Amino acid sequence: MTAATHTEIYRPFRGALAPSRWAFWPLYRAQMAIATKRKLPLFILFFGPAMTGIVVSFLAYLSFQIEESGSGGPLLSGAGLAAQFAAQLLEVHKLIIQAMTAARYFAVLAMAWYGAGLICDDRRAGAHLLYFSRPLTRFDYMLAHFATAFTFGCFAVLGPGLLICTVATFNSPNFIFLTEKWPVIVGTIGYSLAFVTVLSALILAVSALSKRKSYALAAVFGVFMSTLALGGAMAALMRERQWRMLSLVSHFERVADWWIGSSRSIFRWDPWWSVAVLGGLTLVSFAIVAWRVRRMEVVA
Amino acid sequence: MTASAPQAPVISLRGVVKQYGAVRALDGVELSVAPGATALLGPNGAGKTTMIKLLLGLVKPDAGEARLLGFDPRKPADGVELRRKVGYMPESDCLPPQMNAVELVSTLARITGLSESDAITRAHESLDYVGLDEQRYRDIAQYSTGMKQRVKLAQALAHDPPLLLLDEPTNGLDPKGRRHMLELVADLGHAHGKSVLLCSHLLPDVERTCDHVVVLDRGRVAASGALLELTRSQSRSSRVRVAGDVDAFAGELAARGIACDRESERVLRIHAPGEDADELFGLAGSVGAHLEAVEEQRSSLDQVFLDVLKNSREARA
Amino acid sequence: MSGALLAADQLGRWYGQVVGLSDLTLSLERGVTGLVGPNGAGKSTFLKLVAGEIRPSRGTLEVLGLKPFANSELFRRAGFCPQQEALYEDMTGLEVVRFLMRLHGFGAAEATRRANEALDRVGLGDARKRRVGGYSKGMRQRAKIAQAIAHGPELVVADEPFNGLDPVGRAEMTALFAQAGREGMSVLVSTHVLHEVEALTHEIVLFHRGRLLAQGPVGQVRQLLSRHPRRVELRAREPRRLARALVELDFVLSVRVAQADGRIDVETFELERFFEALTRIAAELRVGVTSLESHDANLEAVFDYLVA
């Protein structure tokens, strides 16, 4: 192919170059495309959350059916009926709390797998050279990666939660689940989003700090398991639940109990403490990510 | 290259200094690069990569004035706008292995500001231009070195930038791939009015594609100018390979008082006064010998490169 | 030790369906040999088989009369410089080479002496005391070559040793390999930057699509290609007049005049007769011939024909 033939092939671009406001969006779409290319890990990691959602929704559906089939006894009076509804609503409420606990464990696995490699793999592959030689600000870069981890988190936690609430609402007689228990639904959604935000920030920070995806995974597991063990050991030692505050998982449970669960919770400390701890952790994580990305942008 | 009216320089650096701790990567660089194809040469660690990062607005100079396509890389706003007008082809590996070529080039084009549909069409156009056919749908992890280099060039072309910064584009390529890449670079530099700044160690590549040369050494510009001027040798001599009676031919030359020295058994280096070699042909014919090769001896860029480095270091010592 | 340096008989190796080497029969004598071929032609696979890192899927291979795979006897007498850049990043250059020499069974002092000697030879000055992590591409390459020659092997196999070196480094490494060749060490260098091979050796082996395409000195390899006409490039002040005269020669196939720079490309089957005729015509017509080049001698042209 001599040079002459190239003149026709190269066609200058006549379109306009729009000032990119949403520069993070194409990067986010690309990251999602890469992550969902391999179907096996996707199936293994989201089998758990999917089962949780379906099984608990079915249980919620069942608990509302008992009322219609009736136990053959005399038609319950108004008060009796109201008491029965209340019992069923409480039953579904407890189901949601259990579902959220299970979903949390699966979410950590899924988000760790998809999130741990985000920044360190970019650095190892050298892809940041391509991104930062374009009009992509550091904030866009971080936002794209955060959104990727966040998406997987939502599928693992918010997905099952919403499914259960919808099934419960439609199956509860004239939507009393919605009218009466709406704080539970709002609480579930709020908690899921908060949980996924904190976890995404933490995982991104770990990914930014480590050299390889495998180390990032080890670090994420390390943080969760060691704080859990520490909290457990101290609580057993001091024979006081307060010491559970050392464990990250307990903070998530405390907030879950406060937003979704009933008022009495096995943890004694004021929930605002947990919100402060988790909030602080998120801010520190974002700071670490920003600092590392700053260095990535400049150093080859 | 007819000397067109001197347009505004694409890149102009005045007294630029960049310090990394104790190391002075750029030490008062004075440079003005005209449009067209320019080569940036220099031994390892001469500051080439630092200069590229500076031109991309990724690194702020500690001192001095820098202008790229009229933008000042130091101002953040300019820095971002600048990177829309520049296509950068990094030297090291930089391709995410799990993406395929179309995904990567279109994503990067969209980040630069093209719309979704423009990005996809431009991605395919650039990949056609670099000659990456159906492999463009396979993941980059399975690409050979040659294919990776082509994708790197394609991503730099996707948004049709007026300035291309190419860092060792032919690194790791076999002759076929290398010639194809050089044709692309030469074609871009000359046929489409793009300005190309080419960093390379392979001087034959530079000779084939660039008009101007800038030699960087330890953070300073050791030499810069049009390629032809730099390589015009002082004394005109030609290397000749002779078949037949070589000694008789040499004797004939000596009789004419033409200085010549014997490079090897059949190759002579002749300092002929004349403009062309006709006289040499005549002489060879007269002694029943014939010439198999006549090469006008310009000092090759290798030689220039080594000399420039030598005297720039002596000047500094 | 007499006998062939290396002998391969119907050697084949593939990774799943990807064929690395399909059917190679080759024997090499001692001395410096250039291994040339396009990307993915099977050079790296062949060198890994020679280095005993992988086993052949088919056929046999003997290096220095030994079966290469995990053969300690071969590793004692041969040195390998792999293609990838990775080296022990946290150790210094000296530590890496000394450690690898200890693995050869040398005592501590002997290993240090050999390491320093090899590092001197490759020109890695005081950088040897610094961590490899901070090395440039050129310095890494020198350290890799040092570890391949430090134990004084009979055979050195180097996969793309010039990759990433600047002209100064390239010239030094070529000189080093040539010197090693002169000292009786056999050298097998794979590269695809052709003008390096020409500077290093005349003996080349040409790979293409996993097969041996040609072997021998460059000129001789060229002879094999009788089916390709020889190309000659001329430059003259009056190209048209010269072209008219050349066309009349019956052994000239085609003449092409490039208007811009007065270049004439001639294709002919009989190079010898063409040169004689040209000498006569140039002397008579005085058309101002300034350059005469036949593309055949240099490797790139040879490579083109074979691989095109």
Next chain:
Amino acid sequence: MLNFLRTTWLLYRTHLVRTLRARRMWLVAFGVALAPLIAWIVAQSPRTIRGLDVLTALGFLLTINVMAPLASVIVGAAVLGEELEDRTITYLLTRPISRPAILVGRWMASATVLVALFALSAALLGSIAGQFPPPSDDKYLIPAGLTGALVGASALAVFTYSALFSTLGVFFKHPMIVGLGYAFTIEGFLANLPGKNQALTIQYYVRCFLASQHPQAWAGVEDVVPREPLDAAQSVRWLLGIALVALAVGALALRRKQYELTA
């Protein structure tokens, strides 16, 4: 055989130095120091706490249950796994050395570092726990050999874990991920299930070793004492057996393994 021993010794020394210099050692050192550090902090608190509880709760829940497998994965993966990923293994595979020595020599270096650190941590924990005020009811006195048992258990745990995770490096491209999968999902799940399949995990034998020596001391910490624990000697034999089998399998495989490190 001499070549094997000499190479093993050489690789042992080099890898020992490199392991101690590696950045990942900070992570491991932090994990090891956590238990004694917490014990010391708890000692400052005015509350009356029994030394026995400090020793058992921190010793088991923190060190044995989490830190031992985690540290072993991080250090074990570097024995071979990392070298494969960086492709520097070619420099060793083309040397006149016996290949099994690569795995054995480097694992020994990792094991030495891990065993030393974990034994030290357990001993430190024991001495700090000893300084707590003696409990009112001498049922909670720290039995004489308990610290020794904890030191033994910690050492055995990392010894076996590191052997297993090093061998994973021979077979898997990402031994760290496989190791983590085993340590925290399989072991975390199986080890806490009642019934026979506990025996599939290293954790079970470590717990048998611990519980069989001072059963009453471990009563305070739940799910330490397996239903029918093996006695100490049996569990030691099992743990050493697992380690040696893992290494043997890895070493033999390494002799014939071809690492197709295509670019």
